[in-house]
Amino acid sequence: MRGPAVLAANVTAPGLVTVRPCRTPGCGRSSVKWRTVCWTCKSRAYRRARATPDPVAVDRAVHDRYAPAGMTRPERRAAALQLTDLGLSAAEIGRIVHVTPRTVSRWRTAAKTRSST
Ligand SMILES: [Zn+2]
Numbered sequence: 366m367r368g369p370a371v372l373a374a375n376v377t378a379p380g381l382v383t384v385r386p387c388r389t390p391g392c393g394r395s396s397v398k399w400r401t402v403c404w405t406c407k408s409r410a411y412r413r414a415r416a417t418p419d420p421v422a423v424d425r426a427v428h429d430r431y432a433p434a435g436m437t438r439p440e441r442r443a444a445a446l447q448l449t450d451l452g453l454s455a456a457e458i459g460r461i462v463h464v465t466p467r468t469v470s471r472w473r474t475a476a477k478t479r480s481s482t
Contacts, residue, residue, distance in 0.1 A: 418443040427451070432462040442472050449473055 384395045387403040394403035402410070418440040426432040426444040436444070441462040448458045455466040455473070462469075 415439075423447065426462065430461050436462070445469050445472050446476050 388401040389406040396403045415437045423443045427447045455469040458469045459466040
């Protein structure tokens with residue numbers, strides 16, 4: 366169904382399916398025909414979005430004491446630190462955000478040394 370439709374569009378209106386330059390300033394690459402940014406800029410934006418914790422997801426994990434699947438590493442880390450402030454043990458937090466207690470204590474230490482400097 367989908368294949369013939371695309372083929373027909375290509376045949377009847379070849380001018381519509383063009384490769385446009387990437388919308389990102391300073392990026393000389395060309396985007397794929399149905400996108401406005403190139404794959405490089407797309408994956409870069411995706412990585413950047415995942416690097417910043419989503420406060421809603423963190424709040425929910427802290428409130429429900431359960432980290433839903435699909436939480437990113439920074440989100441788990443933020444939730445673990447908030448749960449630390451609530452006085453939970455590393456083992457408990459590790460069970461909640463699905464990391465080892467060792468990871469929790471590592472995050473704690475890193476947060477402590479960062480805030481003191
Ligand atoms: Zn680009």
